[in-house]
Amino acid sequence: MTDHTAEQQAWAEALHAHGRRVTKQRLAVLAAVERNPHSPAEGILAAARKELPELTAQSVYVVLSDLTELDMVRRFEPPHSPALYETRVGDNHHHAVCTKCGRVEDVDCAVGHAPCLTPHWDEHSKPMTIQIADVLYQGICQDCQAKELQPGH
Numbered sequence: 001m002t003d004h005t006a007e008q009q010a011w012a013e014a015l016h017a018h019g020r021r022v023t024k025q026r027l028a029v030l031a032a033v034e035r036n037p038h039s040p041a042e043g044i045l046a047a048a049r050k051e052l053p054e055l056t057a058q059s060v061y062v063v064l065s066d067l068t069e070l071d072m073v074r075r076f077e078p079p080h081s082p083a084l085y086e087t088r089v090g091d092n093h094h095h096a097v098c099t100k101c102g103r104v105e106d107v108d109c110a111v112g113h114a115p116c117l118t119p120h121w122d123e124h125s126k127p128m129t130i131q132i133a134d135v136l137y138q139g140i141c142q143d144c145q146a147k148e149l150q151p152g153h
Contacts, residue, residue, distance in 0.1 A: 007034065011072070018070045028052040029063040030087065033073055037086040038095075038104040044085060078104065078136060092132050098141035107137060 011030045012022040020026070032047035033039065039047070045060045064085060067073035074089045078097045084104065094107040121127040140148075 004031075007031070014070075014072055018072075020066070020070070024052055025055060025059050026063055026067070028055060029060055029067065030072070033064075033067075033085050034087045037088065037106075038084045040082040040084055042082075076134070076136075078102075079138070094135040094137065096137035096139060098144055099138050100140050100144035103141050103143075105141075107135075109133075 008027055008031070011027060015022050015026060028048040028051045029044060031051060032044045036043055036047050041057075041060055041064055044064065045055065045057055048055050048060060064073060064075070068075045068085075071089050072087070074086050075083050076086075076095060077083045078095065081097075081102060086106075088106065092109050094109065096105045096107050097103070119130060
């Protein structure tokens, strides 16, 4: 069994476990998100159309919404960007975004004591149990830094 076939089988099993039908649209969107992590819906549509040319934008938005609700796809919204999607779910990783070019990189959660998971509550707060901390790092990637150092910049 190829990796692509194994991947599709795993997605089919997950969809069945959530009571969803396995459709070519869902599989095409999942494959597109897997191959193009941190992509907006329009990028996912373009990638999925390579496999399924008749796929509509509306279908992609509906499928992404459903898969996000099922926690099969993660949606996150960096500042000044449309929502981005990825299939890496369930591990509470974070993201680093280049403020120059928009490149996004995954950042694993801090090892050891994670202060972002133990917030300080003031006397006016109604404390809650924190399940996920969403940290967004913003900076300038190495490629953009190198361009800035080139003569003429």
